[in-house]
Amino acid sequence: MSNLSVKHLIAIKDLQPEDIHLILKTADNFKEVLNRPIKKVPSLRDITIANIFFENSTRTRISFELAEKRLSADVVNFSSSGSSVKKGETLLDTVNNILAMKVDMVVMRHQSPGAPSFLSRHIDANIINAGDGTHEHPTQALLDAYSMMEKLGGASRLKDLQGVKVAIIGDILHSRVAGSNIHCLKKLGAEITLCGPPTLMPKYIESMGVRISYNVKETLEWCDVANVLRIQLERQDIKFFPSLREYSLYYGINKALLDSIDRDIVIMHPGPINRGVEITSDVADSKQSIILQQVENGVAVRMAVLYLLAGRLD
Numbered sequence: 001m002s003n004l005s006v007k008h009l010i011a012i013k014d015l016q017p018e019d020i021h022l023i024l025k026t027a028d029n030f031k032e033v034l035n036r037p038i039k040k041v042p043s044l045r046d047i048t049i050a051n052i053f054f055e056n057s058t059r060t061r062i063s064f065e066l067a068e069k070r071l072s073a074d075v076v077n078f079s080s081s082g083s084s085v086k087k088g089e090t091l092l093d094t095v096n097n098i099l100a101m102k103v104d105m106v107v108m109r110h111q112s113p114g115a116p117s118f119l120s121r122h123i124d125a126n127i128i129n130a131g132d133g134t135h136e137h138p139t140q141a142l143l144d145a146y147s148m149m150e151k152l153g154g155a156s157r158l159k160d161l162q163g164v165k166v167a168i169i170g171d172i173l174h175s176r177v178a179g180s181n182i183h184c185l186k187k188l189g190a191e192i193t194l195c196g197p198p199t200l201m202p203k204y205i206e207s208m209g210v211r212i213s214y215n216v217k218e219t220l221e222w223c224d225v226a227n228v229l230r231i232q233l234e235r236q237d238i239k240f241f242p243s244l245r246e247y248s249l250y251y252g253i254n255k256a257l258l259d260s261i262d263r264d265i266v267i268m269h270p271g272p273i274n275r276g277v278e279i280t281s282d283v284a285d286s287k288q289s290i291i292l293q294q295v296e297n298g299v300a301v302r303m304a305v306l307y308l309l310a311g312r313l314d
């Protein structure tokens with residue numbers, strides 16, 4: 001397979017396992033390019049990409065922009081704060097006005113689940129979802145999978161994730177990262193346990209073929225990799241647990257807890273981290289943690305996605 005089966009990257013749910021393998025293999029080639037003294041290739045010369053962000057971002061926005069520039073694309077950045085969105089312009093009008101300036105691809109982050117899907121039905125450009133509300137964050141799941149494969153593969157490069165045990169711990173209910181990771185890891189054959197307070201566990205989530213645990217120590221004893229998620233207070237308009245202190249006591253990952261288990265597990269976090277809440281600094285900054293490798297790999301993975309989707313331009 002040398003082409004993606006999709007024209008847009010809206011959700012991991014839409015991808016075939018072959019699409020995911022193709023993206024990860026292409027990302028591995030771009031990672032090699034990024035380790036050269038000259039990190040730039042001409043692959044997307046004459047392609048114009050708009051990064052339109054209606055919600056805050058540090059990692060994803062910078063990572064996409066760097067990926068686009070490494071591929072020699074022309075890049076324009078739009079942020080809703082300070083734009084005519086504040087004067088009442090609709091999402092479709094905003095994007096159509098940007099496209100009128102001859103833009104080929106749109107990378108979009110939006111607070112509303114479904115916004116990138118809506119756009120993909122109304123405009124011609126390729127759309128890449130950079131996170132839509134609580135729905136999906138597909139490139140985060142792809143870079144998480146790549147980072148696991150790289151770390152577990154060691155010298156033999158990328159390990160097959162078939163049968164690898166992955167725990168996703170934290171605020172599952174509000175997390176688009178959890179949703180995309182579950183779809184991606186299941187398509188790659190990994191086993192998944194979700195762990196967090198019952199109030200932050202979506203109803204019927206077992207139907208996605210995952211295990212559920214409310215015991216963080218047992219979960220850590222089971223897994224090869226623990227992907228720790230942030231408590232998304234900005235999406236919580238009611239209290240889901242009594243206090244951050246209590247959350248940290250029962251579900252936080254700290255050094256004493258890791259030392260008490262008889263396994264050397266890999267620690268991941270998509271960021272931004274709430275240090276001292278879901279993870280302590282001595283774990284986040286430990287040798288077991290690959291948090292900054294995840295960020296590094298994000299550029300290669302996004303280069304792969306952009307490059308492969310450009311091959312689907314009309």
Ligand code: CP
Binds near residue numbers: 057058270
């Ligand atoms: N992981 C992630 O999406 O981070 P940002 O919100 O900073 O982009």
